[in-house]
Structures are given as C-alpha cells and as structure tokens.
Amino acid sequence: MADQREEIARLKGLSRPSGMDRGTEPPKPANRDAKRRRGKVAPRVVVEDRPVRITVAPGSRFKGYEPFLVQDLVLSATAACDQRES
Numbered sequence: 001m002a003d004q005r006e007e008i009a010r011l012k013g014l015s016r017p018s019g020m021d022r023g024t025e026p027p028k029p030a031n032r033d034a035k036r037r038r039g040k041v042a043p044r045v046v047v048e049d050r051p052v053r054i055t056v057a058p059g060s061r062f063k064g065y066e067p068f069l070v071q072d073l074v075l076s077a078t079a080a081c082d083q084r085e086s
Helices: 002-012 019-024
Strands: none
Touching: none
C-alpha cells in the first residue's frame, strides 16, 4: 500500500518530505486575533484613603503629601450556630 502511494506521488511529480524536512519548518502561529485579551484588571481589595495625623515640630514647613501603601493580611475565624428540628 505504501509502495503504491510513493509510486503515485512520483508519477504526479510530488516530492514526499521525510521526517527531517517536517521538523525544520516552524509551526504556523495561531490566529492572534482570535485570542481573548484581558481588559483592565480591577483590584481585588478595596483601597481606603486614611490620612495620618502627626504632630509637626514648630518652625517646620509643609512640603506636600507623600502617598504610601500599607498592605495588611487579616485572618479571621467565624462560627455559625445552626438549629434543626428533631
């Protein structure tokens, strides 16, 4: 069966690529337009603005505000009491 395919390919003028020839060609890139892109990512936590009040030394001058972010991890346990009829 394989001999017939090779003979037909030879008669049609088709060259049959070997395994080495197939490996040298880079794979075709996927359609880039079909990819779904992520939109703007919303933050997972709520950022709350809290001004920090400190006492200022006398004679100092105000140079403006400098924002900084403090991240805190809060772990809490909750318990629920359910009742059922018996």
